[in-house]
Ligand code: KDG
């Protein structure tokens with residue numbers, strides 16, 4: 001089965017998605033997601049200008065060799081653009097391999113190790129009461145795990161709180177919107193939110209929170225400690241993870257489980273965090289961390305140290321990534337949880353898929369491959385619209401992490 005052609009499809013059914021479609025001489029096609037929020041065209045160009053010409057004529061079955069060719073063969077290794085492009089090729093090739101075998105991808109990856117993939121949804125509101133009300137909606141939908149994000153008194157906006165509720169999309173204007181951040185205002189709200197949530201929702205539901213990189217290590221240690229009485233499932237991205245050793249400080253102060261890695265693109269970003277058991281969940285994804293091939297390597301390393309997976313699954317990861325992630329989750333022994341932010345009806349129409357939600361779990365379905373396709377005629381009706389993620393400034397005007 002040789003690669004005959006490949007092309008990049010950019011579409012914006014409500015938000016931008018970049019998809020790689022590989023066609024083979026057998027007539028089978030494979031799909032990979034190449035979406036990097038706010039940097040979509042950089043990956044599209046990397047694929048069209050540098051990767052696709054090198055794929056034509058190659059054996060589509062040689063997934064590992066093609067991965068090594070694209071990784072080792074790029075002198076300028078790693079980075080989100082390169083690794084997202086590699087991921088798109090890798091996922092498309094796994095899709096092809098499974099389709100050729102006539103099997104759902106999870107069977108090719110070793111078979112199911114569980115009956116379903118536990119997911120968490122996003123409850124958010126302008127204040128604590130509204131967030132709790134939203135969380136009740138998620139409980140009623142059958143979710144076993146819910147992320148809680150609430151507005152912060154005195155801040156006009158904060159990460160994770162949207163007016164659209166189910167469909168949070170932070171990328172908006174052509175140039176980044178500037179938000180204001182205050183750690184002093186934020187810090188007391190999260191323990192209050194969790195206290196109110198436990199009172200209202202009980203203890204039979206997992207509760208999560210995303211700090212979105214906004215604290216210093218010692219502030220993160222303090223927040224983790226204050227949340228301990230409410231037994232959070234995890235505290236996500238408490239501080240930026242460029243300095244992996246800084247997580248030692250957080251660990252010294254709290255037993256609240258830590259989840260890190262949605263912005264990671266390689267095993268090297270997570271090596272120390274995993275080997276020193278500084279985190280509990282690794283959030284790297286199929287799309288930004290080099291595809292199924294590389295994510296399996298990260299998960300295998302994590303398994304040695306008791307770290308479980310908790311893949312990123314925001315709406316800027318297309319249904320193609322969600323489909324591939326679910327096959328990975330179902331077949332990975334140290335799977336922990338999968339993020340699931342629902343896509344809009346428009347997006348679901350462009351990407352028909354076999355996965356389904358049932359009683360708090362997602363199931364990838366049994367269609368051959370990863371089970372997600374693209375309606376290219378419909379995709380063409382939604383042309384690319386430039387959009388950027390926001391930036392943050394502190395109240396004194398200095399730049400901060402968004
Ligand atoms: O594009 C950025 C989003 O993917 C990110 O802000 C979402 O932090 C996020 C999450 O946990 O889903």
Ligand code: MG
Nearest residue numbers: 210236237262
């Ligand atoms: Mg996050």
